Amino acid sequence: MTTQPPILYSFRRCPYAIRARLAIASSGQSVALREVVLKDKPAAMLQASPKATVPVLVLPDRVIDESRDIMRWALRQSDPHNWLCADDPDQLWQSEGLIQENDAVFKQHLDRYKYFERYPGHSQDYYRQQCEVTLGRLEQQLQQSAFLTGEHCCLADIAIFPFIRQFAHVDRTWFYSAPYPGLQRWLDYHLTSPLFLSVMKKYPRWEEGNAIIRFPK
Known part of the structure; x- marks a missing residue:
């Protein structure tokens, strides 16, 4: 049985979303990327996070909708570049x-x-x-x-x-x-x-029923 990855609602140019994607990509975690249009946010994202801002990370047991917390979540799974400065x-x-x-x-x-x-x-x-x-x-x-x-x-x-x-x-x-x-x-x-450069690739707008886009690829 294939395990579904966490879902990340994102917007390519948003600085909050960029830093979340950077941390996720650095950590090597895999998420299902859902690129949204901020003027027409999907109902699934609003249901997950009434804050209605990106990024939003939907995990099996909780939702994280603060970019700094998403960064920390990813880097606590794996921090190969020591961005969390564990030794200092x-x-x-x-x-x-x-x-x-x-x-x-x-x-x-x-x-x-x-x-x-x-x-x-x-x-x-x-x-x-x-x-x-x-x-x-x-x-x-x-x-x-x-x-x-x-x-x-x-x-x-x-x-x-x-x-x-x-x-x-x-x-x-x-x-x-x-x-x-x-x-x-x-x-x-x-x-x-x-x-x-890898986290700034363009992706199509997500809509219900679209195929999963795994990030990072």
Whole structure:
């Protein structure tokens, strides 16, 4: 009898979904990928998670609908690249702090920078300057080490990278001319990594009755 894999509802460009897919792919876990359209979310996903945001991981015994928790679930099964820094609790603690700032502070300013027309209270430049508070902190760290918490890629790098990617894509000319050489190098490293390229493949929209798409293949 074939065991059905966990189901992952995802959206290709969503930074939260990207980091979940990166962790799943790194861990070697196999899931049934269901690519959704955010403007027309499938009923099965909404039933599994009324939050109605991606990613959503449906396991036999529970549903995980926070991207950070999906990352941890996958890496606790297998962490071949030691992203959880099992041998360095201080590095993991620092990593968690950086992720918290990204999710609670930077993402809010990033949304306003990217979609500034929806937030007429300030200019796009103003919202970018708010983002730069976090960018400056990351740059300071990347001037001292190859990755955000040291010389080893860890959970923070993988969790934050998709959001810096999104920020850079708003105005690539500005980003690559800004005084963030460490951040630019770090971003380019992740953008060209085989793992990232593998999780950004395009898949058709999932609909009820479709064949299972196993991820990673």
